[in-house]
Amino acid sequence: MQHTQVLIVGAGPTGLALAARLNRFGVMARIIDKHAGVLEATKSAALHARTLEHLRTLEVADRVLAEGQRVDVLQLRTAHRDRIAVDFRTLRDTAYPHMTDIPQARTEHILIDRLADAGVSVERNTTCTRVEQTDDAVTVTVATPEGGTDRIAADWLVGCDGAHSTVRSQLGIAFAGDAYTDDWVLCDAIVDWPLPRNEMTFSADADGICGVFPLPGERRYRLAYTQNRAADGTLVEPSLADAQQALRRAAVTGTIRSVDEFWTFRLAHKQAVRYRSGRVFLAGDAAHVHTPFGGQGLNLGIGDAMNLGWKLASVVTGRSPGSLLDTYQPERHRIARDVVAFTHRGATAMLLRDDARRHLRDAVMTLLQHAPPAQHGLARRFSQLGHSYRRTPRIPGRGSSLAAGDRLPDPLLFDGLTNRSVRLHDLLPSDACTLLLTTTADADPVDASLTELYRRWHGVLTGTVLTTRWGPAVRRGTVDAVPAALDRGRQAARLYGRGPMAYLVRPDRHLAYAGPPDAARIEDCLGSIHTAPARPSSGAAAGTVGPA
Incomplete structure (x- = not known):
């Protein structure tokens, strides 16, 4: 029987993005698909800002942008009149204040090329027919291209096989809606x-x-x-x-x-009642389906992949405890539930037809058109930049205007020394946690307790200091050996507080902690994500955290 650490069933955008994310962490997943090739049939086309950020992490965003059609405005019209213009150019904390329209087939081809460069290929004409699992492994029976059957043993299985998911059916998970x-x-x-x-x-x-x-x-x-x-x-x-x-x-x-x-x-508007059964997970359309209102579906699936990908890779490589995988269900299920409900309300309102309530709908939409905060809120919602894991387990703390669970903003910082601009996300690694410290004061935010924290978690935790203050430490490019960046224009204003602030940033750019730089609290959060590494030898350099 063949064996693999992770088997992905379904090579649509969700499965391909998951495979690429695992590969970034050194996990070579197998990915199978029942189709002979990419389906060229018309499907999803809209890629929103948050998804473009994910694709940048996967190193394919530039190619998508080069091939795609930029869309700045989503115009909603009812009864032959403009009602609401959702203008994505109002989004200030992302490199992608727009949508990009590109046929789903092209997105898949781009991801397939990315995987091929890494030595990963999609196994075509291979159909999952049966799923069995024990406490230690999952066994999948597949129909092979030659017309026979084969069995694959996997440590973990992810069903990305669409709305009519065989994996979900085999697990007996209800698809409610x-x-x-x-x-x-x-x-x-x-x-x-x-x-x-x-x-x-x-x-x-x-x-x-x-x-x-x-x-x-x-x-x-x-x-x-x-x-x-x-x-x-x-x-x-x-x-x-x-x-x-x-x-x-x-x-x-x-x-x-x-x-x-x-x-x-x-x-349909449906959602799997749970996203996990033992060693098997559901993602993408296998976990949720809804109307195309606002172009949310493909984007939501890639969000699933990026959330699950780093967690699964960290567990497979031994960097994190298996309990980290328990966070996938509460984080992504609630997000999808909100999207399914939002798109259902939107489509239902647009389809009132001869219903007398359509006049109220039109009046409300007209009022929203003249309320800039409401329009901006819609832009953040459609773009999925507003998706947050607040109110879920293991997400404590609150910063200035941000709370743990929120996406880290991605402002454009101008470096006058090099005369170039850089995005905050580009200063942080996408395959490790980062302790981001921010300050507007002259005093260095890296005290002895944080230096010791870096030392204990060497190899797991990286660091960056973001400051508005010029000084010798910043001129050297570090604060106590932690890489530093200067934000004289205060473009990252949302990240500053009355005193130094600390943000523990996960590999998916969501915050695991937000609050004062309390080393003990930060370490508690870090311990829920990673297995504590062996202590370095006494001669190891304190604060050696690697490049950010």
């Missing part, structure tokens, strides 16, 4: 469309919904609309004329010149 009554049509088309190419339009009228999403390529758009019905209630077969009829729901003069192909599908 309901299906929608509307059928949907998707197509990629050449369209003469008068609105700006940096704008995605989502429109609704009494006949249903129509979304127009710009894609890379001249006059290329993705159309998504609720399928039309004939007078007798039967579904109208999609055609160019039918799509043109649906486009009129936007009340924007546009002409469809050609269509590549049509796909029809049904939607």
